Amino acid sequence: MSPERRGPLPSSRRAGKDAASPPEVTLPFWSIPADEVLARLGTTAEGLTAERAGAVLSDAKARGTLAASEPPAWRLLVRQFTTPIELILVLATVLSGVLGDWTDAGIILVILALSGVLGFVQERHASAAMKALLASVEVTAQVLRDGTPAAVPMDAVVPGDVALLSAGDLVPGDCRVLTSRDLAVDESALTGETFPVEKAPEAVPASAAVSDRTDAVFQGTHVSSGTATVVVVHTGAATEIAAVSSRLVSPTTPTGFERGMTAFGLLLARVMLVLVGVILLVNLVRDRSVLDSVLFALALAVGVTPQLLPAIVSISLAHGARALARKRVIVRRLDVIEDFGAMRVLCSDKTGTMTEGRIELGSALACDGVESSAVADLAALNAGLQRGWKNPIDQAIVRARPPEEDVVALDELPYDFQRKRLSVLTRRAGGAEPLMVTKGALSDVLDVCTHARTPTGVVDLSEVAEQVQRTFATLSAGGFRVLGLATRSLPADRLELTDESQMTFVGLLTFADPVKPDAPAVVRRLRDAGVSVRMVTGDNRLVAAHVAAAVGLDISRVWTGSDIDALDDAALAATVPTADVFSEMNPLQKERVVHALRSHGDVVGYLGDGINDAPSLHAADVGISVDTAVPVAKQSAAIVLLDKELEVLLRGVHEGRRTFANTMKYIFMTTSANFGNVLSMAIAAVVLPFLPLLAGQILFVNLLSDLPAAAIATDRVDAHQIERPQGWDTRLIARYMVVFGALSTVFDLTTFAVLRWGFDADATDFRSAWFVGSVLTEVGVLFVLRTRRPAFRSRPSTPLVLISIVVAAVAVATPYSGVAGPLGLAAVPGPVLALVVLITLGYLVATDRLKKVFWRVASR
Numbered sequence: 001m002s003p004e005r006r007g008p009l010p011s012s013r014r015a016g017k018d019a020a021s022p023p024e025v026t027l028p029f030w031s032i033p034a035d036e037v038l039a040r041l042g043t044t045a046e047g048l049t050a051e052r053a054g055a056v057l058s059d060a061k062a063r064g065t066l067a068a069s070e071p072p073a074w075r076l077l078v079r080q081f082t083t084p085i086e087l088i089l090v091l092a093t094v095l096s097g098v099l100g101d102w103t104d105a106g107i108i109l110v111i112l113a114l115s116g117v118l119g120f121v122q123e124r125h126a127s128a129a130m131k132a133l134l135a136s137v138e139v140t141a142q143v144l145r146d147g148t149p150a151a152v153p154m155d156a157v158v159p160g161d162v163a164l165l166s167a168g169d170l171v172p173g174d175c176r177v178l179t180s181r182d183l184a185v186d187e188s189a190l191t192g193e194t195f196p197v198e199k200a201p202e203a204v205p206a207s208a209a210v211s212d213r214t215d216a217v218f219q220g221t222h223v224s225s226g227t228a229t230v231v232v233v234h235t236g237a238a239t240e241i242a243a244v245s246s247r248l249v250s251p252t253t254p255t256g257f258e259r260g261m262t263a264f265g266l267l268l269a270r271v272m273l274v275l276v277g278v279i280l281l282v283n284l285v286r287d288r289s290v291l292d293s294v295l296f297a298l299a300l301a302v303g304v305t306p307q308l309l310p311a312i313v314s315i316s317l318a319h320g321a322r323a324l325a326r327k328r329v330i331v332r333r334l335d336v337i338e339d340f341g342a343m344r345v346l347c348s349d350k351t352g353t354m355t356e357g358r359i360e361l362g363s364a365l366a367c368d369g370v371e372s373s374a375v376a377d378l379a380a381l382n383a384g385l386q387r388g389w390k391n392p393i394d395q396a397i398v399r400a401r402p403p404e405e406d407v408v409a410l411d412e413l414p415y416d417f418q419r420k421r422l423s424v425l426t427r428r429a430g431g432a433e434p435l436m437v438t439k440g441a442l443s444d445v446l447d448v449c450t451h452a453r454t455p456t457g458v459v460d461l462s463e464v465a466e467q468v469q470r471t472f473a474t475l476s477a478g479g480f481r482v483l484g485l486a487t488r489s490l491p492a493d494r495l496e497l498t499d500e501s502q503m504t505f506v507g508l509l510t511f512a513d514p515v516k517p518d519a520p521a522v523v524r525r526l527r528d529a530g531v532s533v534r535m536v537t538g539d540n541r542l543v544a545a546h547v548a549a550a551v552g553l554d555i556s557r558v559w560t561g562s563d564i565d566a567l568d569d570a571a572l573a574a575t576v577p578t579a580d581v582f583s584e585m586n587p588l589q590k591e592r593v594v595h596a597l598r599s600h601g602d603v604v605g606y607l608g609d610g611i612n613d614a615p616s617l618h619a620a621d622v623g624i625s626v627d628t629a630v631p632v633a634k635q636s637a638a639i640v641l642l643d644k645e646l647e648v649l650l651r652g653v654h655e656g657r658r659t660f661a662n663t664m665k666y667i668f669m670t671t672s673a674n675f676g677n678v679l680s681m682a683i684a685a686v687v688l689p690f691l692p693l694l695a696g697q698i699l700f701v702n703l704l705s706d707l708p709a710a711a712i713a714t715d716r717v718d719a720h721q722i723e724r725p726q727g728w729d730t731r732l733i734a735r736y737m738v739v740f741g742a743l744s745t746v747f748d749l750t751t752f753a754v755l756r757w758g759f760d761a762d763a764t765d766f767r768s769a770w771f772v773g774s775v776l777t778e779v780g781v782l783f784v785l786r787t788r789r790p791a792f793r794s795r796p797s798t799p800l801v802l803i804s805i806v807v808a809a810v811a812v813a814t815p816y817s818g819v820a821g822p823l824g825l826a827a828v829p830g831p832v833l834a835l836v837v838l839i840t841l842g843y844l845v846a847t848d849r850l851k852k853v854f855w856r857v858a859s860r
Helices: 034-041 050-063 073-079 084-098 102-137 240-247 256-285 290-304 309-326 334-342 373-385 392-400 442-446 465-477 519-528 541-551 561-565 569-578 587-598 611-619 631-636 646-687 695-714 730-758 763-785 798-816 830-858
Strands: 140-145 148-153 162-166 174-186 222-234 329-331 345-348 360-366 407-413 421-428 435-441 449-454 457-460 481-489 503-512 532-536 558-560 581-583 604-607 622-626 639-641
Touching: 034 174, 034 222, 073 102, 162 174, 174 407, 222 611, 222 631, 256 290, 256 646, 256 730, 290 695, 309 329, 309 334, 309 646, 309 695, 329 334, 329 646, 334 622, 334 646, 345 587, 360 373, 360 392, 373 392, 373 407, 373 421, 373 435, 373 481, 373 503, 392 503, 435 442, 435 503, 442 465, 442 481, 442 503, 465 481, 465 503, 465 541, 519 532, 519 541, 519 646, 532 541, 532 587, 541 558, 541 581, 558 561, 561 587, 569 587, 581 587, 587 604, 587 611, 604 611, 611 622, 611 631, 622 631, 639 646, 646 695, 646 730, 646 763, 695 763, 695 798, 730 763, 730 830, 763 798, 763 830
Parallel strands: 345 532, 345 604, 449 503, 532 581, 558 581, 604 622, 622 639
Antiparallel strands: 140 148, 140 162, 162 222, 174 222, 329 639, 360 503, 407 421, 421 435, 435 481, 449 457, 481 503
């Protein structure tokens, strides 16, 4: 390896400020010299000017070559009207108008439009709120603008930008390497290759496969080690990762919440098809108008479907995201909030979560266990002169002992998770022979040593190995992290992996990171909340066991990475629940543990902030990182903590449960009420000589009854609903729908009988009274079903109360207003209105009583 590898570069003149957008590089950019790539892009090694970059970005947006970060407004609006049932209803309504009944057709279309626009406005509002929150944890790229390094958002990087890459950075586009130093890139997201790929500026043949383009780095990958300067060639839709994604049938794994929504949708579809089919058949058998019967059946289909469910879910999730932000938890993907609350297993590293995260160099010890300034000086050279990712260990060494100024670095072998070592080749001023200093996990350093330096001289390693291991065990059991240090003199100024051999062991480095005082209590509270905490760390088993015991985890069995490797996936899944602590883990082993835990059906979260955590963050149901994490970890996470505290995470879990509880309130309420109304109309269609409600009236009832649900996200949640993880239970929803829908039908049929045979109501009077009754029951039952407690003992939110009052007033006033005629309604006589209100109150009391019995039985 060379200290720095360069491709041929052009002169340092700046790219012109007034140039048009750069020509696209259509040739295989990996096969042509770097200076030609720069020339074709209209840039130089000093990058673009800020003005030029802005012009290129505007041009890319205008031509649609950027990857869309969110759907355009028109697509979101159209989506509100594109469910199959609504499309059929629109077509049938238009057909009704063509046949002459434009008044009813117009009413139906207006109501559908109002419902769609309401959903659109709410979803847009939720999207805007999320965009503002995400800006606070935005991942940026380091690029040269006006010749100076600048941090810019990833989606503002354009072709022609010159980017600076180092360990942990995300690659901002498909790029040509200009210069590199020991650059290795993880391309597993693009090629599936497990191990990092070395990169260098030298061009490769045009026919090279993606995995063989060693002079190119690609969007969607990240830097494992080393540094580089690259020029961005393609971004957005023109990248290799975009081409791969477009060919995938299912690019992402659905979350638990998405799976629950799908199952719920299938349940509604089955109910809808049966009920609507029966109603349509009955009306046709009774020789009613075919078109009216079809419109009635389709309107019922819309009625049984929670039309505003997507909007309500978006509102609830956005409200939850804002509440989480106030608790210093930023949600990067809305759909993961529900899974956050449903999380049953949390895998976490220990540094900064269970410990203080302020790593300090405790001591530098010679082989005999005595403090040694010479060992400290060597450690300072290794930590201070290495050019890769400055991790907390290196920072702690440099804080305690800066490297000597008369020593320079010639080359290095960056740390990786296979070798678990970092080697730096150094030379002291005056021409002394270069010295390689290697630091790493003790066992991995000892593996490449043959001798050891003692106060009496250099001896065979076997003479001190036992004492070194005893010292290591004692220090590790006390909670210190212990690394080994070794040296070797070399006559060259370049390093190869084979140089890590025949080394001389010189001593041990100890690092202290005390356990947080509140960590045991928070771990206990998480356990009480139904979240099992597992420690997953790269530290050795003795240190891991010490910290785990201090925070209250079970250390009767501490797994190591080698234990994981000894098991196949099935055996690992069967045995992984038996341990709380996983130590000496590399990235692949961490990922396997996450998959094994998920295989039991539990929602699994993973908290990590390092390069080695990215695969596990992707694999978990809930990937959690922190604002100070390396870019690849932050980008991989669905949730970002602004403070690396388990307490913050616990507050987030509770907020996730509140959000889920409020979403389920809407689903329980609307499905049971809608099912009851549709079942009532199915029966009414058989016994009445007319349709109980017209299509437009059904849709208006559905629209009004959904409006209070828009405030459900603000509602208070009973304490029991956040005590334990909650998840989707489609069978419970089905039972709930049938039980409470049947009760609703009993009271509906009572209303029908009294209206028809007690007041001898004709079609218009009947529909008018039941229109009012339908809205009042659906609004009222929301206050009963929103809590498992007696309704009067659980106070709803003020917005929910106010909107419900307005909706109830509109429902009562509509038959007396100017829109009554077009809707086919008429003024409801006072005695009839009083009866409707009385029956509604009886229904609410009965529902409150039945609710107590239902939840007592369901909880068994």
